Amino acid sequence: MTKRWLVTGCSSGLGRALAARLAAEGEQVVAAARRPETLDGLVARHPGNVVAAALDVRDAAQCAAAIGRAVDAFGGVDVLVNNAAYGQFGTFEEVSDAELAAQFDTNVFGPWRLTRAVLPLWRAQRRGHAVFVSSVAGVVPFPGLAAYTASKFAVEGAAESLAAEAGHLGVKVTILQPGGFATDYSANMVMPQRRIADYAPVGDGMLAAVRGMNTKAEINSPELFADVVWRLGQMESPPLRLPVGTDSVTYLEPAYDARRAEYDQIVKAGQHILARPASTDKPV
Secondary structure, rough: OOOOOEEOOOOOOHHHHHHHHHHHHHEEEEEEEEOOOHHHHHHHHHOEEEEEOOOOOOOOOOHHHHHHHHHHHHHOOEEEEEEEEOOEEEEEOOOHHHHHHHHHHHHHHHHHHHHHHHHHHHEEEEEEEEEEEEEEEHHOOOEHHHHHHHHHHHHHHHHHHHHHHHHHHEEEEEEEOOEEEOOOOOOOOOOOOOHHHHHHHHHHHHHHHHHHHHOOOOEEEEEHHHHHHHHHHOOOOOOOEEEEOOOOHHHHHHHHHHHHHHHHHHHHOOOOOOOOOOOOOOOO
């Protein structure tokens, strides 16, 4: 059955690969990007199946317009893929209020406002699938990526809440947790205006690792991501969380194991119970 997709961040990388794969499979796709002219070739190759939409997810009016584009072109939306995001580098102290706000406006508030705008359609048709592209950084706290990590943790919490709130309306939710992919993520990473030398021992190593990510032989291809997401869209009962990429489990499994071990140790020791002060009441 052909589905109607709205995918954000399609000018390059994961979003572009996904839009191309969906079109090749005969799906109907609204490919959204801040620079829709970058999609002219894709639209020309798949007339009738792909339409482009100008979308900056920070703009509520453009979010509404993108959904309107999907309604006009295909009659609605079945699957929304919240893919648009970027990485803000910097340790906790280095990232300014403005840099933190900008990171959350794109990575958290953007998916929230776009999903909120499509929910009335899904409530009316009693079906829909919201896909949130998180990261292994939504579970693993990488040093030097405090703002980015925080944004992905927030996305996962918001998505889980949506699943609990809208499941009875036929709305499905999936959180994708990609590992490292051969995209422009590292090249487009935003550096903080302020750098603090004391954090160089942890920050510089992380920055070098991110900058060199595309040179790794085992790096995942965007086409792998596109294949996983297309197959996800065909599932009757998709998972709430889905690691994506050959390295994703390598990052996630130790993190989940460490959390469980710490939790078990704390509970076993009774440290989760606050000590109560001795009563000062005197017997009558």
